[in-house]
Amino acid sequence: MDNAALAVLGTGISFQNPDTALEFGYEGCDMQAELLPAMLRRRTSVATKMAFAAAERACRSAGSDPSGLPVIFTSSLGEIAVTDKLCNDIAQKRFPVSPTQFHNSVHNTASGYWSIAVGNKHPAMAMAAYQDGFALAMLEAWSQLHTIEEKLLLVCYEETPPQLLLPGNHWIGCAAAFVLASGEGKHVNAARMSMPRCEQGKRGQQGYGDISPALAAIPLLQAVEQRISGKVQLSPAGDGSWFSELFQPDE
Amino acid sequence: MQAVFVTAYTAVTACGQGLKPLLDGLLQQRSFLMPARLIKPDFLTFTGEVEAPLPEIADHLKAYDARNARLALAAIDCENGVFRSAVAKAVGCYGAQRVAVIIGTSTSGIYETELAYQAHAESGVVPECYDFKHQHAWVASADFIKKELGLGGPCYAISTACSSSGKAIAAGQRLIETGICDAVIVGGVDSICHLTLHGFNSLELTSQHPCTPLDRDRDGISLGEGAGLLLLERERRDDTRARLAGYGESSDAYHMTAPHPEGGGSAQAMRSALNMAKLKPEAIDYVNLHATGTRLNDQSEMCAMAALFGPDTPCSGSKGMTGHTLGAAGAIEAVITLLALQYGFAPGTCGIRHVDQTFNSHVLSETIQMPDIRYVMSNNFGFGGNNVSLIFAKEDANG
Numbered sequence: 029m030d031n032a033a034l035a036v037l038g039t040g041i042s043f044q045n046p047d048t049a050l051e052f053g054y055e056g057c058d059m060q061a062e063l064l065p066a067m068l069r070r071r072t073s074v075a076t077k078m079a080f081a082a083a084e085r086a087c088r089s090a091g092s093d094p095s096g097l098p099v100i101f102t103s104s105l106g107e108i109a110v111t112d113k114l115c116n117d118i119a120q121k122r123f124p125v126s127p128t129q130f131h132n133s134v135h136n137t138a139s140g141y142w143s144i145a146v147g148n149k150h151p152a153m154a155m156a157a158y159q160d161g162f163a164l165a166m167l168e169a170w171s172q173l174h175t176i177e178e179k180l181l182l183v184c185y186e187e188t189p190p191q192l193l194l195p196g197n198h199w200i201g202c203a204a205a206f207v208l209a210s211g212e213g214k215h216v217n218a219a220r221m222s223m224p225r226c227e228q229g230k231r232g233q234q235g236y237g238d239i240s241p242a243l244a245a246i247p248l249l250q251a252v253e254q255r256i257s258g259k260v261q262l263s264p265a266g267d268g269s270w271f272s273e274l275f276q277p278d279e
Numbered sequence: 280m281q282a283v284f285v286t287a288y289t290a291v292t293a294c295g296q297g298l299k300p301l302l303d304g305l306l307q308q309r310s311f312l313m314p315a316r317l318i319k320p321d322f323l324t325f326t327g328e329v330e331a332p333l334p335e336i337a338d339h340l341k342a343y344d345a346r347n348a349r350l351a352l353a354a355i356d357c358e359n360g361v362f363r364s365a366v367a368k369a370v371g372c373y374g375a376q377r378v379a380v381i382i383g384t385s386t387s388g389i390y391e392t393e394l395a396y397q398a399h400a401e402s403g404v405v406p407e408c409y410d411f412k413h414q415h416a417w418v419a420s421a422d423f424i425k426k427e428l429g430l431g432g433p434c435y436a437i438s439t440a441c442s443s444s445g446k447a448i449a450a451g452q453r454l455i456e457t458g459i460c461d462a463v464i465v466g467g468v469d470s471i472c473h474l475t476l477h478g479f480n481s482l483e484l485t486s487q488h489p490c491t492p493l494d495r496d497r498d499g500i501s502l503g504e505g506a507g508l509l510l511l512e513r514e515r516r517d518d519t520r521a522r523l524a525g526y527g528e529s530s531d532a533y534h535m536t537a538p539h540p541e542g543g544g545s546a547q548a549m550r551s552a553l554n555m556a557k558l559k560p561e562a563i564d565y566v567n568l569h570a571t572g573t574r575l576n577d578q579s580e581m582c583a584m585a586a587l588f589g590p591d592t593p594c595s596g597s598k599g600m601t602g603h604t605l606g607a608a609g610a611i612e613a614v615i616t617l618l619a620l621q622y623g624f625a626p627g628t629c630g631i632r633h634v635d636q637t638f639n640s641h642v643l644s645e646t647i648q649m650p651d652i653r654y655v656m657s658n659n660f661g662f663g664g665n666n667v668s669l670i671f672a673k674e675d676a677n678g
Contacts, residue, residue: 104416104417104418105416105417106417106438111389111392111474114474114478115389115392115393115396115474116396116400118393118396118397118473118474118477119393119396119397119399119400120400123321123477124477124480124481125474125477125478125481126481127478127481127482127483130474130477130478130479130481130482131478131482131535131536131662132535133474133478134385134438134440134661134662134663135385135417135438135439135440136438136439136440136661136662136663136665137535137663139439139663139665140530140535140662140663140664140665141535141663143530143531143532143663143664144531144532144533144534144535144663144664146532147532148530148532149529149530149531149532149543149544149547150529150530151528151529151530152439152528152530152663152665153437153439153446153450154437154438154439154663154665155417155435155436155437155438156416156417156418156435156436156438157418157421157434157435157436158412158416158418158422160435161418161435164433164434164435167433167454167459168435168450168453170457170459171450171453171454171456171457171459172453174453174456174457175280175453175456175457176453176555192395192396192399192405193392193411193415194411194412223459226433228376228431
């Protein structure tokens with residue numbers, strides 16, 4: 029097995045709609061987030077709430093203090109509902125635009141609020157790669173954990189997009205989170221994953237990642253939870269899909 | 280940290296398309312801020328807009344046609360396409376699959392989305408040429424650059440507001456150090472748009488004059504637009520004159536839009552960059568500050584500067600010349616520090632009249648010659664308390 033593999037120390041998931049959570053077998057994995065202060069709960073988006081809920085579940089399952097983990101947040105569309113609303117306000121000339129909505133429209137809204145809410149002064153990354161966002165965030169995690177960091181929190185989230193922007197798109201609102209670590213010989217009880225690789229020309233199977241970019245995390249999440257080894261797809265079916273190899277602790 | 284080499288760089292700013300107009304602007308301390316033209320809001324504000332006609336997007340990439348993509352294309356092709364040639368050389372050397380793209384942007388192609396919403400409000404129909412995925416999605420500009428240059432490596436966008444493209448440069452170094460690729464195009468692009476013009480105005484952070492960062496009478500920002508691109512490579516070339524020597528990233532964990540009053544987070548980013556580069560503060564010859572021109576931002580950053588560097592390290596801000604280019608600022612200001620290294624000078628602070636006397640730092644009002652310049656730092660801080668600091672080092676002709 030690859031010695032440089034990343035250890036998966038904890039996982040978490042949340043859904044915009046509790047019924048959808050049930051359908052996917054994650055009962056109770058709604059977007060209630062204890063770490064989101066009540067004042068923020070009222071004025072943050074579904075995207076940010078889901079990201080918080082998945083992130084705090086992953087930290088809890090890893091037994092990690094959220095204030096001690098650098099973060100990578102990834103989302104195709106980020107604060108797309110807020111952006112949609114602001115673009116509507118602008119088109120209708122409803123000025124001035126809301127200052128709160130404006131700063132809540134930046135792509136790093138969720139990671140910014142997270143760092144403030146949990147008192148985290150470590151670096152915070154907010155990235156996007158459309159439907160490959162989860163795979164490339166894993167690659168970014170890989171590069172951070174082999175250079176400057178020992179442990180980090182990765183959060184992948186997506187809310188259902190407004191129809192004017194993406195007609196016919198019905199991505200499911202969902203967030204998934206992982207606490208990952210580097211270090212050979214450490215974390216002996218954790219599953220490990222190899223460096224994400226894009227297999228050029230190889231079309232991956234149609235799957236969760238095609239339903240919603242954040243659901244691209246589900247195969248890895250399930251393999252970790254069910255202690256299954258083998259190749260895991262990290263992105264939707266495409267001309268070059270992303271994969272990683274998962275190893276269980278006894279391998 | 281493994282040093283990575285900056286083998287080519289380019290920028291398109293309000294000064295013009297390419298390095299020459301930017302260099303001239305820095306040496307002459309000329310402001311390119313004028314009353315907003317591309318979009319005319321119902322309040323007075325100055326902007327740094329890219330004036331000259333922007334290049335057309337090739338037919339096979341028309342889906343990507345957006346102001347951001349055109350700014351990026353202008354950066355690739357300006358000054359006889361020197362940047363494009365350098366990328367072609369890297370592709371020849373390592374193979375297209377080994378060249379990655381990481382682009383920072385704050386609002387991506389939202390300018391096109393605003394036009395589409397406006398058309399929808401007026402006619403009930405979204406224009407046929409509007410394509411969210413290829414124009415506005417945060418990775419659209421990165422994707423466009425990848426396809427335009429025929430690259431095959433990993434490609435993603437970083438969007439942490441005004442620190443976006445500074446962080447893209449740091450992320451590029453990591454991809455090379457870990458062997459994921461051998462070369463990376465890193466940088467940033469952002470255009471003027473309604474959202475940021477109106478948003479910053481609503482936050483009461485916009486000046487009614489050309490912004491005057493670090494000035495005693497500063498009263499807010501002026502927005503700008505542009506693109507900055509750097510080619511980072513594992514191997515140096517004969518004409519390589521700079522390398523990335525270190526970077527530092529941090530979070531304030533304080534407030535969504537206001538900086539930490541004592542600059543705790545920005546000091547941490549600068550300290551980490553110095554540690555990674557194994558340098559003492561006194562080794563830094565010049566610091567390009569984030570210096571947006573708001574009361575609090577500049578005060579916070581200068582607090583951190585004084586604490587870390589003391590009163591002697593020359594520093595200045597560039598946004599009085601270019602405007603605040605948001606997600607592109609990190610890359611454009613990295614390019615400014617690279618020009619300073621290459622041409623042996625430290626730029627003054629465009630637009631400044633009276634340096635704020637509460638700062639205990641060596642703020643440059645005028646551009647000065649600095650033939651022995653070796654190490655430069657560039658700072659960028661964004662919403663969410665997201666901070667990055669980069670250090671570039673001069674590479675001598677003999678390596």
